[in-house]
Structures are given as C-alpha cells and as structure tokens.
Amino acid sequence: MDKLSIKYIVIEDEPLARRGLVKLLKGYDFLECLGMYGNTEDARMVMEDQLLDLIFLDINLPEESGWDFAQFIPAHIQIIFTTAYPNYALESYELNALDYLLKPIAEDRLKKALDKAVSHFQQKVPEKGVVSPTDHIFVKADRKLFRLELNEIQYIEAMKDYVMIHTKDKKLMVAMNIKTIFNQLPNTDFVRINKSFVVNLNKVESVDNHWVTIAGFEMPLGASFKEDLLERIKKQTINR
Secondary structure, X not given: OOOOOEEEEEEOOOHHHHHHHHHHHOOOOOEEEEEEEOOHHHHHHHHHHOOOOEEXXXXXXXXXXXXXXXXXXXXXXXXXXXXXXXXXXXXHHHOXXXXXXXXXXOHHHHHHHHHHHHHHHHHOOOOOOOOOOOOEEEEEEOOEEEEEEHHHEEEEEEEOOEEEEEEOOOEEEEOOOHHHHHHOOXXXXXXXXXXXXXXXXHHOOEEOOOEEEEOOEEEEOOHHHHHHHHHHHHOOOOOO
C-alpha cells in the first residue's frame, strides 16, 4: 500500500491560532501543509490550483464565514471546522464535516479528528452517495414534495441557501445548499462544474475549455472541476 499523504490548508483569521495549529500538525508525518490563510479569498486560489485533501476551517471569519465558504468546497475535499463556540457542532455535521474542534485545540482531541481523516482517506470513501431508487428523487418546494425523474434534470444552480433545479419544463427552488444535493445524486450522471452549478452529463450539448452548454445556456467551467468533467466525457468520446 502506498504511504498515506494528506494535503491540507488552514484558514484562520487569528495569526497566533493559525500558527499554533500548524505547529501541532507538524507532528504528523502523513500531513503536508500547502498553506495558511487568514481569509477565504486567498484560500480559493489554492483550491483552484492544488490537489487538496483537507481544510481546517475557522467558522468566524471576516467578510465570508466558514459556513458560507464550506458550501462551495468540492465534495472530495474534507473539512474539519475550528471555532471557539460550541453551539455550531450540529450545523457542522449537517455540512458533512469530518469533525469539529473547539479552540483552544487539545492535542488528544486533534488526534481523534486526524484518526477520522486517516480512516476516510485509507478507505477511499466514495465522494457521493447513490440515490435509491436511482431513477428519481423527491424534493421539497413551495411546501410540497415534488417527484423528479433524474433524467428530467438539466442542471442545478446554487442561490445562496437554496438551489434552483432546472428541467425542460419547470424550475424548482429548494431550501438546500448545492453541496448537499450534489452528494445525494448518483455520480454516474451528475458532475459539479464550478462552485455554483451541477450538470446532468446526459444533457450536456457542448464543452470547451471554459464553458459547458445545456439547452443553449452557457455555464462557466471552473479550473478545479475541469479535470473531473473531461475525464467523464473522455470515456464516451469517439476518437479517430
């Protein structure tokens, strides 16, 4: 078995806490630090350019909170939240976080969180769940449950704390973030192309280096999502 290597970054606006956490993490040889950041804007560039596995993410950040940022983190990147406030624990698990650490972070508690990370990456847990049955889902909109055939869905658009599900004939506004709904769709048909859009591969009309088109509507293709999309399409591409 190859030696485990987990690449991580720390996002924490307090310099002392930031440096202290990284110092603790240096004691684990399977961890590789790709950077320390005081805000989410700087960290976005790393997510675009580097192969990242794990983020230690403070919740109370200036300009954009850790909660808001977490909704746009690709599903394959795991999150360990850090905060001085214990009342956020439930919400962290609703965002599928790997763990939740209270500051100041105790070494034994950090070790337990890292044990979870090791277990996750060693087992290569699938990034997405599979809907059962796999031909339809139910979503709640306008105080009703709507049945949607998966092959009806063209694309899904993030709108803050909601998503808009687009089909050929209708749009449904659902109170759910895009990461949550993406993780519950079958990964054979659906792929995330940027922080704001999930597309049905069966509905894609065209793709180039920058855009994905469905039903005449162009959506930007994010750099950190491009490889996954092109790899999926490659399997169905007829070559000369």
